[in-house]
Structures are given as C-alpha cells and as structure tokens.
Amino acid sequence: MTLNLDPDELASCVQCGLCLPHCPTFRVSGDESMSPRGRIALMRSVEDGAPITEEVKRSFETCVQCRGCETACPSGVKFGHLMEKTREALAKAHEITPSWQRFALGALDHPGLLSAGSKALAVAQRVKIVPKRLGVPRIPLRSPAMESSAGSVAGDVYLFTGCVMDVWQRDVHRDVQYVLERAGFGVIPTTNASCCGALHTHAGLGDRSRKMARHVIETLDGAIPILVDSAGCGAAMKEYGSLLGTDEAKAFGSRVFDVAEWLVANPGTLEAPGVLDLRVAVQDPCHLRHVQRVHLATRDLLRPFVRELVELDDEGLCCGAGGSYSALEPELAGQIRDRKVAAIDRANPDVVASANPGCSMHLQAAGVKSVHPLSLLAQALRG
Amino acid sequence: MKIRRTTHPDALVSILKQALSPDRVRNDAAERSLFSNDASIFKGGASGPVCFPVSTAEVQAITRIALDHGRAIVPRGAGTGLSGGAIPLGEPIVVSTMKMNKILEVDLVHRIAWVEPGVVNLDLTKTLMPLGFHFAPDPSSQQSCTIGGNVANNSGGPHCLAYGVTSQHVVALDVVLPNGELVHLGGLDAEPEGYDLRGAYVGGEGTLGIATRIAVRLTPNPQAVQTLLLAFNSVEDAANTVSAVIASGIVPAAMEVMDQLITQAVENYVNAGYPTDAAAVLLAEVDGLSSGVAINAERIAAIGREHGAVSVRVASNDEERARLWKGRKTAFGAVAQIAPAYYLHDTVVPRSQLAGVLRRVYEIGAEYHLTIVNVFHAGDGNLHPLILFDPRENGVLERVHAAASDIVEVSLSVGGVLSGEHGIGIEKRDHMELMFSFDDLDHQRRLRSAFDPLCRSNPGKVLPSPHSCADIQSLSRIPEGVWG
Ligand SMILES: Cc1cc2nc3c(=O)[nH]c(=O)nc-3n(C[C@H](O)[C@H](O)[C@H](O)COP(=O)(O)OP(=O)(O)OC[C@H]3O[C@@H](n4cnc5c(N)ncnc54)[C@H](O)[C@@H]3O)c2cc1C
Ligand code: SF4
Numbered sequence: 001m002t003l004n005l006d007p008d009e010l011a012s013c014v015q016c017g018l019c020l021p022h023c024p025t026f027r028v029s030g031d032e033s034m035s036p037r038g039r040i041a042l043m044r045s046v047e048d049g050a051p052i053t054e055e056v057k058r059s060f061e062t063c064v065q066c067r068g069c070e071t072a073c074p075s076g077v078k079f080g081h082l083m084e085k086t087r088e089a090l091a092k093a094h095e096i097t098p099s100w101q102r103f104a105l106g107a108l109d110h111p112g113l114l115s116a117g118s119k120a121l122a123v124a125q126r127v128k129i130v131p132k133r134l135g136v137p138r139i140p141l142r143s144p145a146m147e148s149s150a151g152s153v154a155g156d157v158y159l160f161t162g163c164v165m166d167v168w169q170r171d172v173h174r175d176v177q178y179v180l181e182r183a184g185f186g187v188i189p190t191t192n193a194s195c196c197g198a199l200h201t202h203a204g205l206g207d208r209s210r211k212m213a214r215h216v217i218e219t220l221d222g223a224i225p226i227l228v229d230s231a232g233c234g235a236a237m238k239e240y241g242s243l244l245g246t247d248e249a250k251a252f253g254s255r256v257f258d259v260a261e262w263l264v265a266n267p268g269t270l271e272a273p274g275v276l277d278l279r280v281a282v283q284d285p286c287h288l289r290h291v292q293r294v295h296l297a298t299r300d301l302l303r304p305f306v307r308e309l310v311e312l313d314d315e316g317l318c319c320g321a322g323g324s325y326s327a328l329e330p331e332l333a334g335q336i337r338d339r340k341v342a343a344i345d346r347a348n349p350d351v352v353a354s355a356n357p358g359c360s361m362h363l364q365a366a367g368v369k370s371v372h373p374l375s376l377l378a379q380a381l382r383g
Numbered sequence: 384m385k386i387r388r389t390t391h392p393d394a395l396v397s398i399l400k401q402a403l404s405p406d407r408v409r410n411d412a413a414e415r416s417l418f419s420n421d422a423s424i425f426k427g428g429a430s431g432p433v434c435f436p437v438s439t440a441e442v443q444a445i446t447r448i449a450l451d452h453g454r455a456i457v458p459r460g461a462g463t464g465l466s467g468g469a470i471p472l473g474e475p476i477v478v479s480t481m482k483m484n485k486i487l488e489v490d491l492v493h494r495i496a497w498v499e500p501g502v503v504n505l506d507l508t509k510t511l512m513p514l515g516f517h518f519a520p521d522p523s524s525q526q527s528c529t530i531g532g533n534v535a536n537n538s539g540g541p542h543c544l545a546y547g548v549t550s551q552h553v554v555a556l557d558v559v560l561p562n563g564e565l566v567h568l569g570g571l572d573a574e575p576e577g578y579d580l581r582g583a584y585v586g587g588e589g590t591l592g593i594a595t596r597i598a599v600r601l602t603p604n605p606q607a608v609q610t611l612l613l614a615f616n617s618v619e620d621a622a623n624t625v626s627a628v629i630a631s632g633i634v635p636a637a638m639e640v641m642d643q644l645i646t647q648a649v650e651n652y653v654n655a656g657y658p659t660d661a662a663a664v665l666l667a668e669v670d671g672l673s674s675g676v677a678i679n680a681e682r683i684a685a686i687g688r689e690h691g692a693v694s695v696r697v698a699s700n701d702e703e704r705a706r707l708w709k710g711r712k713t714a715f716g717a718v719a720q721i722a723p724a725y726y727l728h729d730t731v732v733p734r735s736q737l738a739g740v741l742r743r744v745y746e747i748g749a750e751y752h753l754t755i756v757n758v759f760h761a762g763d764g765n766l767h768p769l770i771l772f773d774p775r776e777n778g779v780l781e782r783v784h785a786a787a788s789d790i791v792e793v794s795l796s797v798g799g800v801l802s803g804e805h806g807i808g809i810e811k812r813d814h815m816e817l818m819f820s821f822d823d824l825d826h827q828r829r830l831r832s833a834f835d836p837l838c839r840s841n842p843g844k845v846l847p848s849p850h851s852c853a854d855i856q857s858l859s860r861i862p863e864g865v866w867g
C-alpha cells in the first residue's frame with residue numbers, strides 16, 4: 001500500500017541522527033525502530049513496497065507525536081505531517097485505530113455523550129471505583145456553565161473551551177477567564193464550538209478531524225482573537241491551515257493564540273497584591289514548545305508573580321501524556337514519565353506549571369503537584 | 384574446530400534469544416533494515432539478527448555464538464558515523480550498544496569515569512558538569528553519538544584543538560575479543576606496563592573487538608571562556624587568520640570556519656546573529672584563567688583585523704555562546720535547506736596550505752557542476768567540504784564520488800592525510816593505498832590479526848583487499864590452535 005507521502009518531505013531526512021536524544025520513545029528504549037530516523041526509514045520502505053508488518057505498525061503506533069524531533073532537526077524535516085499522513089493512510093486501510101478507539105473518539109465531538117459519560121465517571125469516583133493511577137481529576141458532579149463577559153473597552157476574546165477539558169477541568173477555564181478579565185478583556189467562552197479534532201488527527205482519522213475543523217472555523221467566524229489554554233488544542237487549531245489547505249483556514253489559524261502568548265503580547269492591566277511564595281518549575285507541553293514554539297511566554301508571564309522560576313534540565317523532552325497516548329501505551333508512557341519525574345525531582349520545585357491539562361493529569365497520577373500556569377497567576381491576582 | 388555454517392537462521396536467532404532475552408534479539412525484516420546503514424551516504428549493507436546486550440557477559444555470549452555459527456559481528460553505537468563503519472556487510476550479527484548506557488563510576492580522585500559504551504557523549508558531559516568536569520572530545524554529533532563510537536573512530540570535535548582527540552581521553556578499556564575472550568587494555572596508572580594496546584585499540588573502528596567498559600579522563604571545566612565571531616570578505620582571509628593565530632603561539636580552545644552558504648543556512652536555523660553577508664566566518668574560543676583569556680581574545684581580534692576581518696563580535700554571555708555553538712554544531716544538517724543530500728568529506732591538510740586547498744576544492748565543485756560548501760576545524764587543518772546534491776538526479780552519485788576522490792588527492796598531494804576524525808570505514812578503504820605503502824598496510828593487517836585472526840569483527844572495513852579479509856564467505860575452517 002502507499003502512504004501518500006510527499007517524496008520531497010520524505011527526502012529531507014539525511015539520517016544524521018541528531019534527533020535521536022530528543023525522541024522520548026528512543027530515549028527509553030534505545031530502539032532505532034522507536035526513533036524519528038527509524039520511523040522515517042520505515043515510511044520510505046513502505047513507500048518502496050515493503051509490507052505493513054506488525055513491527056512496522058508498532059513503530060508508527062508507539063510514536064507519541066510530540067514532535068520533539070522537529071525542533072531538534074536541523075534539516076527541517078516535517079515529522080508531524082509525515083506521521084499524520086502515515087496514520088491516516090493506515091487508519092483508512094484499517095491497519096491501526098481499532099473501532100473501539102474510533103467510538104471513544106466519537107464521543108469527543110458529541111457533547112451529550114461526553115457529558116453523560118463524565119457524569120457516570122464522577123459518580124464512579126464518589127463510590128471510589130476509579131483507580132487513582134489513571135490520573136483522572138475529580139470531576140465535579142455539577143458545574144455551572146461559564147458566562148460571557150463580552151463588551152469590554154480593551155476588546156473581546158474567545159476562550160476556546162474544547163471537549164474533555166470543558167467537562168473535566170472547567171476550573172482551569174474559570175481561572176483563565178478571571179485573569180483575562182483582570183487584564184481588561186471581555187471573554188466569550190466558546191461553548192458551542194466543541195472539539196478541535198487534534199486527537200482524531202493523531203489517530204489518523206483525517207476525514208473526521210477536517211470536518212471538526214470546518215465546524216470550529218464556522219462557529220468562530222469573525223475577527224475576534226481565539227485564545228486557547230490547552231497547548232494540544234492550540235497547536236491543532238494553529239495548523240488548521242495545513243490540515244484543510246484553504247486560505248480561510250490559514251486566516252483562522254493566525255487568529256489563534258495560546259493564552260500566555262496573548263497575555264505577554266497584550267499585558268493589559270495585571271497587578272497582583274504580592275508574589276506567590278513558590279518555587280515553580282515550568283514543564284513545557286510538547287505542542288507548546290515544539291509545535292507552537294511559544295513556550296517562553298509562560299515564563300515571561302509568570303516571572304513577576306512568583307518567587308522563583310526554575311527550568312527542567314531535560315530540554316523539553318516529552319512527559320509521555322500525548323493526548324490519548326498514556327491510555328493506549330501505558331507502559332511506554334510510564335517509562336517516559338519516569339524520566340520527567342526525575343528531572344522534576346532534580347529541579348526540586350514546590351509546584352510544576354504545565355500549560356496542557358493532559359500533561360498535568362499524567363504527572364499528577366505520578367504524584368507530581370502540577371497546575372496550569374494561569375491558575376497560578378489567578379491565585380496571585382486574587383492575593 | 385569446524386564452523387557450523389549450515390545452521391538455519393532461525394536456530395541462530397533462538398540461541399541468541401536464549402542467551403539474551405527474546406525481546407532483545409530482533410530478526411524481522413523491518414528492524415534489520417534499520418540497521419543496514421549509518422549516517423553516511425553509502426547504500427546500506429544487509430544486517431543479520433540485531434542484538435541489544437545489557438552486559439559484558441552478554442556481549443561475550445553473542446560473540447561466541449557468532450563464532451560458532453560462522454557469522455561475523457558488527458558493533459554499533461548511535462549510527463551517526465559518516466564513513467560507513469557500522470554498515471553490516473554479509474549479514475553479520477549487529478551488536479547495538481544502545482542498552483549499555485550506564486555511567487558506572489565517577490572517580491574524582493583519579494579524575495576518570497568508567498562508562499558503558501552506549502553512553503551518549505553529551506549525557507556524560509552533562510553529568511560531569513556540576514562536578515566541575517567534562518569529557519573533552521565534542522564531536523558536532525555529541526548530543527547523539529556514543530562513547531563507544533567515539534573510541535572506535537577516535538573522534539574529534541571543535542575543542543580537540545586544545546584538548547586532543549578521543550585517544551588522549553581514554554585511559555583504559557575492557558574489550559571483548561572476537562573469540563569471546565575479555566581483555567583489559569591500558570590502566571589507571573600514568574604509565575601502565577607493557578605495550579600500549581589501549582592506544583592501538585582506539586580508532587580500531589570495530590575491527591578489533593567490542594569495547595564494553597571504558598575509562599575516560601575527566602577534564603576540569605575552564606575558569607573563563609570567551610567566544611569570538613569574526614567575519615571576512617574571503618575564505619582565504621579567514622584561513623590566513625587561523626594560521627597567524629597559531630603562529631603567534633596562542634592555543635585557542637577551538638577555531639572553526641564556515642563559508643557563506645553554510646553560514647546562511649545555519650543562521651536560518653538558529654538565529655544566532657551570524658553575519659550572512661560575509662564570505663566566511665571564524666568562530667574562535669579561548670579558555671583558561673580569566674586574565675589570560677581576556678588577553679588572548681584581544682590578540683585574536685587584532686590578528687583577525689590585520690588579516691582583513693570586517694567585524695569582530697565577542698559573545699557577551701553563556702546563552703549567546705551556546706547559540707553560536709549550536710549553529711556550528713548543526714551546520715551539516717542545516718545544509719538540507721540548500722539541497723536534499725550531502726556528502727560530508729573529511730581530510731586534513733597542513734595549516735599553511737589551507738587557503739590554497741580550499742581554492743582547489745571550490746574549483747573541483749565547479750568542474751563537476753556540484754555545489755560544495757565548507758565548514759572546518761580550521762585550527763588543525765581538518766577540512767569538511769560538503770558536496771551537495773539531489774539523489775534523485777540521474778548519475779549524480781558518480782559525479783559526487785569523483786569530486787570526493789579529487790579532493791582526497793589534492794589533500795594528499797600537499798602532505799595531508801585521509802581522515803581527520805570520521806574514520807576510514809568503507810568510505811576511504813580504497814584510498815588507503817594512496818596514503819600507505821604495501822608494507823605499511825601489511826603491518827596494519829598484522830595488528831588487526833593479532834586481535835581478530837579470523838576477521839570476525841566488522842569485516843570489510845578500513846583495510847583494502849588484499850590486506851583485508853573481507854571475503855569471510857571463503858572461511859570455513861578456523862586454523863588449529865588459533866585460540867590456544
Ligand atoms: C551531524 C554529524 C556531525 C558529526 N560531527 C563529527 C565531528 O565533529 N567529529 C567527529 O569526529 N565525528 C563527527 N561525526 C561522525 C560521528 O558522529 C562520530 O564518528 C561518532 O563517534 C560515531 O559514534 P556512534 O555512536 O554514532 O557510532 P556508530 O556510527 O554507530 O559506529 C561508528 C564505528 O564505531 C564502531 N563501534 C561503535 N561502538 C563500538 C564499541 N562499543 N566497540 C567497538 N566498536 C564500536 C562501529 O562498528 C563503527 O565502525 C558527525 C556525524 C554527524 C552525523
Ligand atoms: S529527522 Fe532530521 S535530525 Fe532526524 S535523522 Fe532525519 S535529518 Fe537528522
């Protein structure tokens with residue numbers, strides 16, 4: 001079968017191996033087949049007619065799609081795009097992404113289904129039948145809807161609330177809304193835009209993610225900036241241009257900002273009564289650092305409001321959360337997380353700031369105290 | 384002793400799996416294909432089963448099984464080699480050291496560290512840094528390549544100008560010989576007894592057995608460092624500056640030159656503020672005690688200006704330094720922005736000949752209608768011309784190889800040598816006769832035979848036939864008494 005990869009994109013890898021240490025799966029396994037270079041080599045051999053064996057699928061399925069290899073690659077290989085196309089071709093041929101996964105992902109763009117499922121989960125948590133190690137946050141049984149504060153003189157912004165995040169971590173959205181309002185902005189929560197489709201793209205369900213992208217674009221029509229507090233969603237939405245290939249999608253992508261990125265560029269009137277007496281380690285979500293490449297903004301935003309900011313010494317290596325990766329590949333995800341936890345221990349912070357709820361949950365499940373940077377900021381502003 | 388050549392491959396694999404563990408022996412076609420080449424442009428070979436040992440004992444077991452089944456072995460680190468050293472010829476068992484990656488002991492008293500061969504060069508340095516030390520050899524691939532690979536290729540790096548190449552930083556090793564025996568070479572004493580077999584082993588490119596434990600020297604971190612970036616209107620001016628700096632008696636920690644095209648590509652990737660309008664840039668670093676560093680930096684700047692430097696910039700902090708170095712160290716990869724493939728060459732010429740040889744290199748490029756860009760460890764005359772090409776163009780490889788041969792000839796004709804640091808491997812095997820006489824090569828073969836009488840370890844590399852024993856297929860009997 002063919003993976004429909006662009007030969008030029010494929011040819012841009014020169015096998016130098018400089019990406020190897022930046023790949024989380026290679027780091028924990030030492031296996032060439034679990035490295036960016038190895039995965040590209042296998043894509044090439046499939047394009048040259050090699051069969052799709054279990055080993056080949058394993059190589060592709062174990063990729064976290066963190067894209068750490070992209071920022072590490074001096075040759076500018078577009079690994080994320082290659083892997084998305086590869087997965088799409090394999091999913092179309094029903095080689096990967098079995099139907100139960102497709103069903104589970106289906107829930108994400110059906111708010112009714114998602115909320116029913118989450119209610120069931122919330123109840124299950126109350127009767128203590130959900131194992132802690134799954135890292136699912138305590139889901140509120142009831143959570144009042146978020147309200148719009150549109151009409152500010154400083155200008156209005158959309159706050160993209162997404163799917164799972166909206167149900168499971170509405171508190172983070174509330175903190176973000178609070179900070180934005182303190183900075184002087186009117187905030188419109190995007191309650192009806194639903195899911196960004198990132199997980200579907202990663203699973204190779206391209207047709208569905210394109211449909212969801214079109215829906216998001218239609219719902220959030222206009223010129224109002226769209227702020228996102230989940231790095232994975234933000235990355236996906238910024239890349240709608242390359243996903244759909246239309247000018248409209250490209251224009252949409254340029255209206256999308258990570259909340260910290262936006263606030264650093266548009267600081268407004270943020271003043272806190274004092275600094276938080278905390279040593280904060282910044283954990284860069286991969287899709288903030290390696291895809292959006294705006295991870296420095298998190299630091300610039302937090303610096304004035306906390307006692308101390310510390311860096312992890314692992315150069316932004318993935319934590320293993322990877323959207324649904326930690327559920328699909330728990331063993332590898334755990335090994336990758338062990339490295340991250342060790343780096344956190346070396347930095348010895350009071351708290352870890354992570355701008356992606358998925359990463360936070362994954363780290364919390366290993367006992368790490370991890371919060372959204374905007375929640376820290378909200379705490380500082382509230383005094 | 385008769386070699387069992389008839390063993391079915393499946394039987395070999397299951398014996399290997401018993402000796403290691405099932406998940407650390409791979410024999411599927413996909414996995415084997417990934418081990419068929421390294422970072423060089425050579426078309427891959429064909430690998431047999433791939434093994435991932437975790438201990439010296441396992442390496443010994445693999446070696447014995449290989450011997451018993453008439454298979455050769457090829458050690459492999461990160462596969463960043465550029466001369467084809469880790470390319471398997473004739474379906475040998477590939478022994479990956481990637482799971483032998485522990486730093487075993489840091490001994491500050493002797494100023495050495497014992498490491499496993501799969502430890503990544505930069506990981507070692509990062510571990511040592513807080514203790515006030517580092518591992519001096521810093522190949523541009525240091526974030527990925529392994530100490531085992533560094534030892535096998537006697538690798539160098541920008542900072543080897545002042546500190547010396549890998550051989551100067553390896554004090555002792557444990558080596559599994561191709562017959563499965565374990566030997567200790569070198570020692571922690573300043574003057575170990577007997578012949579310096581450690582020195583003979585380093586640079587062996589995997590043909591002298593597999594290093595499984597390596598004692599490396601720790602180098603104290605310098606008190607102060609200054610990095611200068613000088614821009615020139617011609618590559619010759621940069622080359623002449625380098626010669627003049629060395630002639631003045633200064634020993635900089637590093638002196639690296641990049642020409643315009645490569646500087647532009649690098650700048651595009653790292654945004655370090657490299658001047659993209661200069662014909663060449665010189666990155667020079669001085670380190671040592673603070674007072675000396677400042678004086679030497681000023682002297683280098685002055686010598687540069689005398690030789691036509693149009694600008695001199697001194698990095699003002701560690702971040703700026705790091706960014707400049709990141710640019711230099713990713714230069715090879717960055718050329719992908721200019722062409723989809725490159726052939727990175729590696730020769731050494733006397734420093735005084737640098738300017739002339741470079742002129743010839745550009746001419747050779749023009750003769751073959753190929754773009755050649757240059758980046759080099761100028762301080763020791765180590766040239767790295769990169770021949771750029773598009774592999775999809777018909778017949779281009781022949782032109783590339785012809786241009787490469789011409790570059791080798793030019794380098795040798797002015798009294799240079801074949802390889803500065805990337806090794807001979809497959810790449811320069813057949814150029815060895817240009818450099819060495821029949822007798823020289825014969826002595827090298829004898830050295831090799833002393834370690835590996837049956838040519839089991841990485842056959843077909845380094846020595847050209849008839850000195851090599853590449854034709855392992857014809858070997859069906861091990862002569863009596865060889866193993867004693
Ligand atoms: C972008 C780039 C930049 C580079 N820059 C430099 C540079 O500045 N200086 C430089 O010197 N080189 C450089 N190189 C070349 C290469 O990185 C070095 O030769 C490096 O030492 C190879 O290490 P490796 O772990 O990748 O070894 P591999 O490529 O896996 O193997 C290299 C050789 O070592 C042998 N070997 C590996 N492990 C062992 C062992 N344990 N025992 C015995 N033999 C073993 C193999 O059989 C093979 O012959 C560069 C390469 C790239 C791609
Ligand atoms: S992806 Fe980039 S860094 Fe990795 S091997 Fe290919 S060219 Fe080198």
Ligand code: SF4
Nearest residue numbers: 023063064066067069
């Ligand atoms: S996307 Fe992440 S996991 Fe996948 S190959 Fe790149 S670095 Fe490795």
